[in-house]
Amino acid sequence: MKHTLITAPALALALLAGVGGCMLEYDGAESDALDPADLGEVHLALSNCVGVLCGTNTGKIYDKIMGWLSETPGVAEVDGFSLRYLEKKSGGLSQTYNLRVAEGRLQGFQDGVLMLDNEQLEGAFFTLERNGDFYNVFIDDVMDITTPDGVKVPAYKLRYKLDAPALPDGRPVTEELLCPNWKYAEVDELVGPGEGAYSIIIHGERYPNDGLDAADIMTGTNADGWFHFACASTALFKMVMVGHDPKVTDPLAPGYSTTAQRLATLRMFIADYCGTGRTFTVTGEPLIWGGPADPEKFFFGLNPKLRETIWTPDGAHCLDVARYADKDPWIYFGIFAECGALPPACSADPGAGVFAAWPADAVWATYSPSP
Template sequence: MYTKTYHWFFAGAVALAAGCDEAALADAGDDEVALRPYACPTWKCGFNSAEVNGRSIRELNLDGAPNGDGMRITGFLAPAGLLGNYRLEVEHDALVARNASGQTLRGAQLIGATILVQAPGLLSLPVPISVLGYQEIDSWAEGAPKVPTYALLYPDLAALLGVRNVCNGDLLDTVASAATVIGGETYDLDDKTVNPDRSRWLTIACAGSAAAKMRLLGYGPQSSATTPAQRQATLKMVTADYCGGGESYTQNGTEVHWANAEGTVAPESFAELGELEAVWTEDGALCLGSPRIAGTLTDCSLPSCAGLSVADGEWVTYVAAN
């Protein structure tokens, strides 16, 4: 059970490797899983950014506007047997569906529902994404409610089982791959920044992505009282964006411990903390002690963390003890 204190085996992203573009908010791929020096549970390592047939659905507009990859929602179908024209919404960073009569579907009631998405082009047909699993998992923050997660699958004749999870998880256990959702906000993959006040947009955050970790840490925009600045500081911390310009200085399997200023997240009492890594703000690292990857050379000059603490920022991180 994840509560106030926990031990994190930090997982970076496929794009955290040199030369990749989507460093911060993507997840570890199969080629990197084998490189992990630690056992890393799904929500700590996870899968790639949400996509359908190679096009990103990481962010979608509830009113059907196309995202940056041209993908758009074209319809929503309630589970079989339920009548009524239901409309998909996001409330408290969770999916809900309502019809004109005021009936509401949420949680496990959405299993069997279908979200239709369509790629650009006159000959493109809608692709059904089915909600085939629902689970509430413990938040990583003390006092925070459980986090809703969804298994989202779409038909793919080229896949081993004829279906594929939008999070590109284990092909033999497609329902095990899951995502959480974040309402009213999207995230810039290059700069590791928050795009707030996008009221009709949702982010599909696959297990292990920086956005999913942010949500599990209790920093969802609709499900917490956090500010965009606090959420951006969380993204900078999760992705080790020391300089604040979007470059990540982490890799899969790197162990790190963290705590926030509010005290809802802290290292486990038995964790052996190494040296202080950094104090984090929305602009990146306020200071830098020992980088989580030994020998890291940053493209910016940061002061020592001597005399600074989590009270000076939103987060503080520590490397693992040798």
């Protein structure tokens, strides 16, 4: 498995775990037995995002997150967008289709017959409705992204425009990309330089909009017919890129994983240390990760000063250096307030280098990149 390594700033905080209570040390100032109730909103700005669909890199239509779409016309999430129809010109005439998703591909059907598949939808558009307003979403380009494991994943470059002379708030109507064209090394490596505006389709499992509770993840018939466009650089996009694809159900097929493994992966990418869905990172924050196939990383073989945590479906099994601490050392107070206590130090685990001593549900180990 290939991993992206990005140079990072120096670490700025020493974290000490005290016996019989919590001790934080920063610039020589110590605080024992901190009570989360006393912290108020201190340094929780990073943690205002809860779940995997609230980041600044999530696909939006005029500031409104697109969220999950149902293949059934007229069906929508609460305050969400509903799909209407797919339209494409053929021979000078426009024809309408029912939009469907299969194996991560967009498809167009007429009377139950497949008429358009994947790249054949290039140049088409589908219409969404919300609160009586109609939005046309244009499929500008279709391409395959090859994951580090060699799996080809269809990707779509989408552009939208409200079908009205002005926006509901009176602003002029403009055409916009669904996904922000983020320019980060890991995105450029996967989709090409300057092509971060592509998205892939997530289906087979449906994640909540405002949290990441395992009980709220919908699978099977509760997820059937629902899909989401995951923009490049989002946690859902990265989850598929590292080989955890919810649409793959064959245990022998590339990309297969369990719901628990996917949950641990999402928590890793959004820095959900407490397992509550609250994130403690920002878009583009550098990270090194490794799984069981990467023993030099999974067994914390890198510089021990760079260790972040071991990830399980419940969040951080332990914590040495939070990935954003070099920019805001006070982030530990936010983590403390959210978790109720800081996770124990990974470096204090006497079996940290022994596979059998790791939690049975460990999925990833992460590191802050070299200073």
